[in-house]
Amino acid sequence: MKKKIAIIGCGGMGGGHAIAIGSGTGNAVYNADSSKELGTKIFDSSANTDISEKLELAGVYDSNPDRMKWAAERGFTLYESFDAVLKDASVDIVLVATPNHLHREMSIAAMRAGKHVLCEKPVMRSSRELEEVLAVSKETGCLFYPRQNRRWDRDFRIIKKIYDEELIGEVFRIESRVQGSRGIPGDWRKEKEYGGGMMLDWGVHLLDRLLFMISDPIETVNCRLSYILKEEVDDGFTMLITFAGGKSALVEVGTCNFVSLPLWYAAGTKGSAVIDNWRCEGKMVQLASWEDKDTTPIMAGAGLTKTMAPRDEKSLITQPLPDVVYDDNELYSNVVDVIEGKADQIVTGAHALRVMRLMEAAIRSSQSGETVRFEESKGR
Numbered sequence: 015m016k017k018k019i020a021i022i023g024c025g026g027m028g029g030g031h032a033i034a035i036g037s038g039t040g041n042a043v044y045n046a047d048s049s050k051e052l053g054t055k056i057f058d059s060s061a062n063t064d065i066s067e068k069l070e071l072a073g074v075y076d077s078n079p080d081r082m083k084w085a086a087e088r089g090f091t092l093y094e095s096f097d098a099v100l101k102d103a104s105v106d107i108v109l110v111a112t113p114n115h116l117h118r119e120m121s122i123a124a125m126r127a128g129k130h131v132l133c134e135k136p137v138m139r140s141s142r143e144l145e146e147v148l149a150v151s152k153e154t155g156c157l158f159y160p161r162q163n164r165r166w167d168r169d170f171r172i173i174k175k176i177y178d179e180e181l182i183g184e185v186f187r188i189e190s191r192v193q194g195s196r197g198i199p200g201d202w203r204k205e206k207e208y209g210g211g212m213m214l215d216w217g218v219h220l221l222d223r224l225l226f227m228i229s230d231p232i233e234t235v236n237c238r239l240s241y242i243l244k245e246e247v248d249d250g251f252t253m254l255i256t257f258a259g260g261k262s263a264l265v266e267v268g269t270c271n272f273v274s275l276p277l278w279y280a281a282g283t284k285g286s287a288v289i290d291n292w293r294c295e296g297k298m299v300q301l302a303s304w305e306d307k308d309t310t311p312i313m314a315g316a317g318l319t320k321t322m323a324p325r326d327e328k329s330l331i332t333q334p335l336p337d338v339v340y341d342d343n344e345l346y347s348n349v350v351d352v353i354e355g356k357a358d359q360i361v362t363g364a365h366a367l368r369v370m371r372l373m374e375a376a377i378r379s380s381q382s383g384e385t386v387r388f389e390e391s392k393g394r
Contacts, residue, residue: 020073020107028134158363173289181282182300217253285299285301
């Protein structure tokens with residue numbers, strides 16, 4: 015039986031959800047109308063679940079009249095208030111897509127009204143807020159589901175396949191970044207009280223994916239937040255994470271980068287891989303043999319080097335990135351399956367709490383100028 019879902023907040027993300035669920039495609043094209051653009055996707059997957067069989071859009075509510083007009087023009091049912099959503103007994107799930115400072119209050123209210131909650135990222139502004147929300151979820155028996163949707167990005171699925179299957183040997187170093195040149199979005203994301211800043215906006219995605227992929231415990235965190243644009247919240251950061259066992263990760267977010275570095279770089283014991291962009295252009299270079307006895311020194315700047323001389327094609331194999339097949343709509347589908355007791359929760363509250371605590375550790379590292387041990391940094 016379909017579950018009915020109501021969306022609170024119909025801006026960029028909420029509007030995308032309305033299109034995705036209302037059309038039944040799962041395709042969240044912002045500003046698309048109901049008759050055009052819905053077939054437009056960067057990538058497609060034949061494995062996609064038909065979410066029209068699982069979810070039905072009950073309606074939307076936004077405090078902004080312009081967004082309500084937008085929703086009405088696309089034929090969506092409108093609620094007159096958040097309270098009206100909570101009082102609608104037919105609504106099974108509330109999707110919270112409001113500015114970050116409202117997530118806690120609205121998630122708790124929805125669960126106390128007997129509604130399950132799918133909450134946009136970052137689910138809360140702090141681990142303390144998230145602990146309170148998870149306690150209400152346990153108390154009420156209502157599902158609280160963090161929407162960490164970028165686990166389903168194609169670039170991440172490719173790098174995870176390379177990591178899991180050791181296609182370049184055991185990966186010991188990962189670099190994950192997003193860089194742009196448009197600054198912080200000119201809305202509430204510039205305001206600290208609303209939970210703005212790039213650590214909460216993009217850092218939460220990159221760290222969620224990293225901790226989902228690498229299961230090793232984290233030992234240390236060293237981070238520097240940037241305030242290049244002189245706003246009250248960070249406009250980016252550089253973060254180094256070390257894991258027990260020796261793996262390390264460099265995570266970077268920037269909003270003042272006019273030449274962007276690759277989304278992903280992975281170094282393994284038998285090769286390297288790079289993903290340049292969201293079109294997933296890149297390559298894997300695998301080691302054919304460690305033996306390279308005839309290496310000739312090269313001029314490197316003002317001196318010779320043999321150690322850093324490039325390998326020739328005889329000892330390396332260059333291959334395209336591996337293909338991946340996955341379900342773009344798995345997150346939406348999993349929400350329903352968990353409610354019906356048919357599946358385990360993929361993105362858990364416990365995982366979201368660990369990510370939130372890691373972001374707090376990063377902020378503390380930036381404030382103190384010191385490397386911190388992650389387990390010791392949980393105290394608030």
